Amino acid sequence: xxxxxxxxxxxxxxxxxxxxxxxxxxxxxxxxxxxxxxxxxxxxxxxxxxxxxxxxxxxxxxxxxxxxxxxxxxxxxxxxxxxxxxxxxxxxxxxxxxxxxxxxxxxxxxxxxxxxxxxxxxxxxxxxxxxxxxxxxxxxx
Amino acid sequence: xxxxxxxxxxxxxxxxxxxxxxxxxxxxxxxxxxxxxxxxxxxxxxxxxxxxxxxxxxxxxxxxxxxxxxxxxxxxxxxxxxxxxxxxxxxxxxxxxxxxxxxxxxxxxxxxxxxxxxxxxxxxxxxxxxxxxxxxxxxxx
DNA sequence: TTGATTGCAAACAATTTGCAATACT
DNA sequence: AGTATTGCAAATTGTTTGCAATCAA
Numbered sequence: 001x002x003x004x005x006x007x008x009x010x011x012x013x014x015x016x017x018x019x020x021x022x023x024x025x026x027x028x029x030x031x032x033x034x035x036x037x038x039x040x041x042x043x044x045x046x047x048x049x050x051x052x053x054x055x056x057x058x059x060x061x062x063x064x065x066x067x068x069x070x071x072x073x074x075x076x077x078x079x080x081x082x083x084x085x086x087x088x089x090x091x092x093x094x095x096x097x098x099x100x101x102x103x104x105x106x107x108x109x110x111x112x113x114x115x116x117x118x119x120x121x122x123x124x125x126x127x128x129x130x131x132x133x134x135x136x137x138x139x140x141x
Numbered sequence: 142x143x144x145x146x147x148x149x150x151x152x153x154x155x156x157x158x159x160x161x162x163x164x165x166x167x168x169x170x171x172x173x174x175x176x177x178x179x180x181x182x183x184x185x186x187x188x189x190x191x192x193x194x195x196x197x198x199x200x201x202x203x204x205x206x207x208x209x210x211x212x213x214x215x216x217x218x219x220x221x222x223x224x225x226x227x228x229x230x231x232x233x234x235x236x237x238x239x240x241x242x243x244x245x246x247x248x249x250x251x252x253x254x255x256x257x258x259x260x261x262x263x264x265x266x267x268x269x270x271x272x273x274x275x276x277x278x279x280x281x282x
Numbered sequence: 283t284t285g286a287t288t289g290c291a292a293a294c295a296a297t298t299t300g301c302a303a304t305a306c307t
Numbered sequence: 308a309g310t311a312t313t314g315c316a317a318a319t320t321g322t323t324t325g326c327a328a329t330c331a332a
Contacts, residue, residue, distance in 0.1 A: 005311080006305075006306045006307070006310085006311050006312065007306075007307090008305070008306070008311090008312060008313080009305095010312080010313075011312085027296090028296080028297080029296085042313090042314090043313065043314040043315075044297095044314085045297095045298085045299090045313075045314055045315080046312080046313055046314065048296090048297065048298075049298090049312085049313085052297095052298095062208075064205040064206060064207055064208075065205060065296095066205060068213060068295095068321070068322060068323090069294090069295075069296095069322075069323080070296095071295085071296060071297090072209060072296085072297090086250065086254065086256045086258070088256070089259060089262060095254050095255070095256060097250070097254060099253065101246065101249045101253075105242065105246045108242045109227065109238070109265075109267070112240065112242075113227065113236050113238060114236070114269065114270045115227045115229070115236060115265075115267040115268065115269055115270075116267050116268045116273045117227070117265060117266075117267045118230060118266045118267045118268065121230060121266040122264075122265050122266040122267070123263075123266075124250075124256075124258060124263050124265075125258075125259045125262040125263040125264075126250070126256040126257050126258045126259045126263070127256065127257045127259065128255060128256055129255045129256075132257045146286080147285090147286050147287065147330075147331045147332070148331075148332095149286090149287065149288080149330075149331075151287080151288075152287085168321090169321080169322080170321085183288090183289090184288065184289040184290075185289085185322095186288075186289055186290080186322095186323085186324090187287080187288055187289065189321090189322065189323075190287085190288085190323090193322095193323095206321090209296075209297060209298090209320095210297075210298080210319090210320075210321090211321095212320085212321060212322090213321080213322090
């Protein structure tokens with residue numbers, strides 16, 4: 001499936017980092033800094049290139065920045081089957097939604113709205129419990 | 142609600158452009174070019190600033206670029222009440238989803254997954270009927 | 283008059299690319 | 308040896324900002 005792919009310590013380190021940080025989203029910059037902090041000598045360019053390659057290969061998932069002036073975030077994508085995800089707009093926490101309700105909802109959308117939902121590419125936006133509470137207290141906006 | 146807002150020909154022209162292009166998504170650059178093409182003398186900076194303001198006011202909706210090296214897109218947002226939208230990844234067609242199923246789905250997410258769905262900010266990704274058919278025929282990817 | 287808006291040029295930040303040196307197989 | 312990868316510096320690109328001139332109220 002892949003030809004001419006050399007295995008380098010940088011590539012390994014980058015995948016390993018995302019793999020063990022699977023619960024979190026990292027920007028390229030953050031990944032870079034983390035690697036440096038761990039004593040891994042690597043260039044930022046290499047991190048960018050590795051991330052691009054990993055996204056193409058489906059190993060990482062890419063989250064587009066909400067507002068400009070933010071960087072894209074990347075996350076290890078352990079799940080092959082696509083299902084919906086919801087992400088907290090505040091803190092970035094993410095939840096996987098594989099349940100019957102989601103499937104039923106997808107069916108409804110196809111039947112009544114004529115759209116085929118792409119669960120793999122859709123990212124629901126919301127607030128996690130903690131952030132929702134904080135928002136209430138603050139009572140702003 | 143708004144204080145100290147002057148009404149200028151530039152601002153008017155920019156809103157008007159998006160309003161009459163409500164069916165489409167425009168990048169800041171495209172909006173800028175369109176205005177120039179129509180003989181409207183305006184600076185790109187002004188377009189950016191107006192768009193930012195309009196997004197804050199809820200008049201325009203912002204779509205984050207999928208891949209980097211793309212620009213953000215903006216669209217006139219005629220609907221005040223927030224409800225879910227689904228957008229065709231292929232052709233950009235958008236559908237408004239206000240129905241009981243959506244509400245039920247939101248309730249489910251809150252009850253079972255601990256997230257408060259932000260319908261205003263969420264954009265479901267999918268394929269419209271036409272594009273789904275084309276995809277089938279092509280049979281690619 | 284007073285404060286907001288404009289728009290040019292310059293600044294910025296995230297990301298990409300040219301290219302020579304280096305590492306993998 | 309031959310090809311892929313690295314990483315620095317420089318280029319790109321979308322977007323923002325400083326600031327003096329202009330405009331709306």
